[in-house]
Amino acid sequence: MTRKRARRGLVTAAISVTILPCAPLPVHASGRMSAELSGAITVVGDAAPDRFDVLAYPVDSDNAVARGQVTGDGRFTVAGVAPGRYRLQADTWRGRGFGTLWWPGTHDPAQATVFTVADDGPVAVPTMTVPVGAVEGRITSQGGEPVKRAPVFLDATYGRPGSGPADLERASTGSDGRYRFATVIGGGYKVGTGMRFSDDEDTVVTQWLPGRWVRARADTVAVEAGQTTVVDQRQLPLPRAAVVSGRLTVTGGASATEFAVWPVDHYAWRGPVAADGSFELSPLPPGEYQFSVSSGNAAAWLPGGGLHRPTEWLTIDAGEHRVLDPLHLSVGRISGRLTTRTAGVPPYGAHALLHRVAPDGSTDPAVPLTRQARVADDDGNFDFAAVAPGRYKISVRLRGGPTAKPHQWVPGRRTPTDARVFTVGIGDHLIVPDEVVLPRKP
Template structure:
């Protein structure tokens, strides 16, 4: 398959190291003689016209709040001085153009880390910005009348856990004439979706106002040219600076239903309690065809009504906070061709899950303290529990509700890895563990500070360094996509990369000249390149060096 995103020219740069030219007079002891600088120019891709007023931002990767910025002058030039040596991200943005990072060849590339040495002047950086695209049109109902307040989205395809999914690039509301304008789009393929909630109006960013009750008819999200099934929708390919006008989407009303229920609170008997109730599609494949519904249950008896519900499988959730503690309840329900009554939820106290962290090797932290996290293994919603690990290694996760969880850690140094997670007699490292009320098991977590490292260089077939491409580490003989063993990092301006904190095992390192982020987790995609990965066998604390020739994908697509 051929790529539909036009490639950007390779970002051009030259680096000039500047050293002191004179021996006298000697610099003052407090003079900042090792500061670096970057300078360059921002132009339009087609024609090379200088772009005035583009925002240039340099972010320190070791100290992310430390950011330097400037704007280009009338000649499109910029310069940032007084930069401490280190690793940075350099990005450029301007209204009407697609933002670009240093090292990007095309908009969905990872970009490259910019490594600045002491007293280095990095000159003549050239950013060629692509004009952004626009999709415009209107939304009408079955009578040909315009529909205001419709949420219209441009959705792009992305990889998620090895499968193609849709992700919103931008969302706008239709005006009183039913018109919408999706602007600021990168070149590429998009699906356009319209979602109409007759009883809600957008009143601000991520805010809606409910203006009516449940109706007997509602609108299913529709994809251009007029289908509720994302698999049958037509993709639109937009080019740099292109405007596609007159895209009309017809909305058809369908029969909708109501979900009624009540919340029982075993924690508090206060009649003033207010709960947030949400109805979410239970299957990830339904997220773009079944709209989520929510309500506030604040009546004395805890009753709630969710209207405009389409048939399908849902998870009903209730959330409540009291005195700084969070509570939740879940129930799976099926909405068929009738209203659902008696969808009751019970708010009950969660359990406290105690645990201990032990280290193999010397404890090593990048932060001031270590944190442990619990996240639902089978669902992507609900509260995530977290706890700070004490100086003795103990922790306590409060308000843990029945369910299946995975554990993660934060605050450890980059050379550490999560070696073992045991919940009672269960090995919960790879697949998680089940928590149920009344179980007196504890968590035993082992962190090793002796993770392996892989350092490498990526070149093309002519031995030139390849900047701003993914170097991907995948395990051999294990399921792809496990966060604890799969890693990826972008090459810097010299084509170098460093992978750290790797558990012992057998791996392959892959590097493609063009690849969508996460595509390597798709077995069908990886099959064509499986034999082109660089094999690496690692023990604890190993430091291996690999030289990789980038995999060419253009001839394979």
């Protein structure tokens, strides 16, 4: 998961017995006064303190709201924090290491210290000791020869209930088959090596120490402060392929063929849904999976069949044929047309994207709910053929694709606050009036 947080400095006010102009106190983006948390870490092991960041998490949220980088002398300041209660976490992301640790030195967020931030901060944070070790080893073939350019994965056993390949730290072996993870926060980890499962270079099966195809059954490797843990593996013969199948029914007018089944983090094995709602993924390597059944605009998750990604994972064994629980989706439809002030000329390369409106009316302008909806044809038509019932706003993005910043919001607004809310029910087909693309800002 990529996390980006702006760093806000503390603006100090000049106060005197005489009346002087004074700078405003720092204000959080929410409009509330903000403060900062300051402290230090002590690293035990071969790592510089400035390889770490410190993140502030509200006690009722899994999302960090502020970040501060540790300096070379171990000190840090997390600024721009609104009043509230927070847990702090030391983190080594951005390619500088792997692992996390909560204050005062635990992997369990439930045991973390809670810091209370008031309007009159700053808050002093006690120094925390961060143990750091390393993991290294050698990958060899069945015949004992070194395997070069083999992917090696490192995954923590703490911090989250199950994880997929996107959460793993990755290294690659050299010509001698050796690899090394140089900065790893002390704790329990699992180590695996990837092998190509088919002719497609993206289809990789992971062999976890000591020769397990399922991560949950792998041995746990302990990483300790100042120590290097050696993990060698010899590649096993490839396992037998598995098969996953199931059936989807759709209410609301959309065809089942609008949908596809995606093993999360394994998009190379995408499977289409047939007209009768049946689908099959094969050949599939054994491992742990979550599945998204999606049209790009409406989706459900397996296991569970809910609209939100589950925490549990399905274990698929080598040679197994797993039939998933039947899944039902109820949908509506939104379509429209993008045009320009030159009559009949569509905006080349523009995208229309849906954003779900939360119950409190908020909309995240940076993260659309759906996959991209590219302009459908030369007339500028766009069509969200299968939309989950709910309330939505629509943004328009120009060249640069769906990852670019929104150029405007329907109908012709520059900000999401002023955008129209479209309510979609089961079987509804909402036709959006032609949206004229605004001129580019000077």
